[in-house]
Amino acid sequence: METVNRNILVAPLNWGLGHATRCIPIIRELEKNGFTPIIASDGGALRMLQKEFPHLLSLELPSYDIEYAQNEDDFKWKLIKNSPKMITAIFTEKKVVKNLIGEHNLQGIISDNRLGVHNKKIPSVIITHQLNVLSGDTTWISSKLHQHFIKKFKECWVPDIEEEPNLTGKMGHWKNKKQTVKYIGPLSRLEKKELKEIYDLMIILSGPEPQRTILEQKLKTEIKTFKGKVVFIQGIIEANQKKERKRNVVYYNFMTSEEVERTFNKSKVVLCRSGYTTVMDLAKLKKKAFFIPTPGQFEQEYLAKKLKQDGFVPYAKQDDFKIENLLQVELFNGLPQLRKDVNWEELFILFERE
Structure with missing residues (x-):
């Protein structure tokens, strides 16, 4: 046949x-x-x-x-x-x-x-x-x-x-x-899993250059005063995965979907861009977050404003962000799980x- x-x-x-x-x-x-x-x-x-x-x-x-x-x-x-x-x-x-x-x-x-x-x-x-x-x-x-x-x-x-x-x-x-x-x-590639939270903060970067690098450099300075465990995924796709530990921060250049899923589930708060795919991932995983939209990207700026007005997630402009802003996260509900x-x-x- x-x-x-x-x-x-x-x-x-x-x-x-x-x-x-x-x-x-x-x-x-x-x-x-x-x-x-x-x-x-x-x-x-x-x-x-x-x-x-x-x-x-x-x-x-x-x-x-x-x-x-x-x-x-x-x-x-x-x-x-x-x-x-x-x-x-x-x-x-x-x-x-x-x-x-x-x-x-x-x-x-x-x-x-x-x-x-x-x-x-x-x-x-x-x-x-x-x-x-x-x-x-x-x-x-x-x-x-x-x-x-x-x-x-x-x-x-x-x-x-x-x-x-x-x-x-x-x-x-x-x-x-x-x-x-x-x-x-x-649509999300990730699933919610009941894993023990071991990171106080997960930073995941993505999006176009040079803004990805500009934000990475800014956040590396800001997290020096952060009290708690941090996992920092830089969003650089290379042939091999690199891992580096500096004081309370573990850096990865990239992670596979399986690793990203585990890390999201093990993190208390996520700091990231307000790109729509990330928004869908956070909604699926019921994670609290803080957004820094890519400067000049109207879509990310609109989503960050809309989701803040809806009482879901706070945000700050890239130039204005300070690590203390993360205290606002507890005042918001987190994204709704839209089934x-x-x-x-x-x-x-x-x-x-x-």
Whole structure:
């Protein structure tokens, strides 16, 4: 009897590690449901998924080659300057995907925010929490542009819930919900486990340079006066894991999903960026946190403000942060666990060939 090929391309954007890490539960579910995921990305996102799934085929896609601003006031200008490069990459990846369909006999595509990874010949899904893309006074134009690309996919999966309270607010909700939008609930590669808390503070860094390094240097100075045990994950993906102990702080360059899960569960408070993937992880694990949004990233600044106003998590601007700010954490409730039972089998019906 002939075996049916069930190859699905899973392609996260390489913008920090968040898009890649939230694809981990999807890749696991595809395998459970008898599909063969093929990973496609570039840079740190690709390297991280290769470490996570060494048994899967992985392919390199064209890089969006985004330069990040040193100064938050230049952030929007840098994005505008990068736009032609991004559009070129989107059109290039469209051509690449067209070839991949034949080469690897693809049955479907799941793209996490890679706007050119779709094709009319096979069912293509985009995962995004940004139905509206916040960019200050140009939000309307960045949102229209993003929605234009979203419409080229057969379905759009939003990793949040439709009702309130939700995690994305105006970012992940259109006033008139389109039929192709499906709310699949928050996505996290992590599970809550009852482990003994051994760290008073977990610091986990992620996101683009140079801001990742700027925050790392600032926090290394600030934690000198912190009383208690600290684990500090720098968010640098390298060939080998490095571990270093300095007084009350243990430093790691990176951790695997399994190690990150254990460390989250063993930590009392988490200090991190307010990237959406981290928000979903914290909600799943019921962890109290403090946010330092990436300067100039409208999305992270919006999420930090919204979640503080909702009484969930406090935050501070990067330049203003002092270690004493962590005392505010006890005054907040922590993120809500938004339960949604995802019927993966039903979602994946889209990829079943007639």
